Every structure is written in structure tokens, then in C-alpha cells.
Amino acid sequence: AQSVAQPEDQVNVAEGNPLTVKCTYSVSGNPYLFWYVQYPNRGLQFLLKYITGDNLVKGSYGFEAEFNKSQTSFHLKKPSALVSDSALYFCAVRDQTGANNLFFGTGTRLTVIP
């Protein structure tokens, strides 16, 4: 069965510092991996995805994520955090061979401190 774990409910980082939001996953086959962000009173917005190929994926707003198959991780990163990055971040996985719906983590609230 597919599952996603986001071990940190809350991440605080100072503006200008690098940020990491952690995600690990479990699927029976090869994964499709996604990051979504939710700003207050907004829907889930797509940030980036890993399908195949390069393990480092670049997405919107300067975010990137690294797929690590041996550690079954897909951590979200950004070299320099902005206050406007403060939001709720969701990692999601989809099994390439199984059900077509997304399995989400519980979300990590990122707060960037000015």
C-alpha cells in the first residue's frame, strides 16, 4: 500500500537561509512523487514532480526536490527562503503500477521568519 510521511508538522527558518521540508514514501512499484503548496484560503498548488530521469527536480518559485530511491525520500529544498514561502506543504505519491489517485502526507507548515 502507498503511504507518505512528513515527519515535521512545523518548520521554521530565517529569511535568506536554506530550507528543507522532509518527505519519505512507500509504494509497491516505482513512484511518481509530487509537492503541492497551500497558501491561506487557497487550493493546493502544484510545485514540482518526479516522474523519471534526473533525481534533482526543479519546480516553481525556486523550489527543488531530490529523489533518493535508496532512502525512499523526496525532500523539498530551496537555497534561500522568502517570507512569502510561508505556507502548508504537502508531499504526495502515486504508484506507477497501481491506483491512479494521489496519497498525501499530513503536511508541513513552513514559517519563514523575517
Add this chain to the structure above:
Amino acid sequence: EPEVTQTPSHQVTQMGQEVILRCVPISNHLYFYWYRQILGQKVEFLVSFYNNEISEKSEIFDDQFSVERPDGSNFTLKIRSTKLEDSAMYFCASNLLDSGNTEAFFGQGTRLTVV
């Protein structure tokens, strides 16, 4: 930029009442989904819909739930007799294809409160 829209943004209903949550998916998308998030918990898949029929559903999507695409633009989720535990944020999503190569676009959600 095209977006998925949901109405209402917040609905309060009494236990046992029927509610209909509405969604307008992106116009050229073919696959539609409902997810929900109970406060403090993960976003959970409810149902997917394609070609005017349910393609997949989760254990959560029992006989109290139904979905419909009544016209060419709306996609609705009906809960026949709401329970307190149905209180959650409900997200509609749509996708052009149903493959992992394309990402789903989500609406802003409807917060359902059952009292």
C-alpha cells in the same frame, strides 16, 4: 491561468441533512477527483470520475456519497445524510490525463462543518 473553482467556500449543515458541494474543473480536463482533509489529518482520496462514471473510489466513499457531472462544466459531491465525522475540508481536482506524467489541479476547497 485556468483554475478549479469550488463553491461554497464554507458550509455549515445540521447532522442528517444532505449537502452538495460544487466544483467547476478546468474546461479541457477529462478526469475529476474529490479528496478530503479532516482537520489535522492527511488529505485523503475519495473518488475519481471519468467519462461520466466512477473509475475508482476509496473505503471512505460509502453509500452516503455520490458524484455527478450534471452538465458540461460542473462536478458535484453529494453527501446524503451528513454525520459529525464528515466535517472536513473537501478538495476537488481535475487532470487532463490520468497518468503520472500530468499533475492534478486542485480547487481552494470547501470547508464543511456538520453540527
